[in-house]
Amino acid sequence: MSYIPTSQARHMRACMVCSIVRTYTMFMQSGCPNCDSFLELTGNADAIQDCTSQVFEGLLTVSNTSKSWVARYQRLEGYIPGIYAIQVEGILPEDAVVAAEQAGVHYIPRDGSVSEALPTEG
Secondary structure, eight states: OOOOOGGGGGGEEEETTTOBEEEHHHHHHHOOTTTHHHHOOTTOHHHHHHHEESOEEEEEEESOTTTOHHHHHTTOTTSOSEEEEEEEOSOOOHHHHHHHHHTTOOOOOTTSOSOOSOOOOO
């Protein structure tokens, strides 16, 4: 599980796809542990700026994403244990959305603007 020293709190960023919270340096050194295969954040300052956000609300720590009801509610199942934001503000670039979809990840913005519920016919 990643640890973020309190002295580094102002450098925290959240991935816009999975909402994991890491410092800018952590993203630069090893990318996103859940999404780097398609976001390619490692060593890529532009991608980190585009696909992570400093504006997020709430933090939660998940030790087992497959057994936690909070992890299921936050759509974190299958992700690594770690520190996650409850909501992440920002707009993921279209090419990153396409890359996520091609990798089999159904992207739903984590800012609360889009409901997961399917529209009902009426």
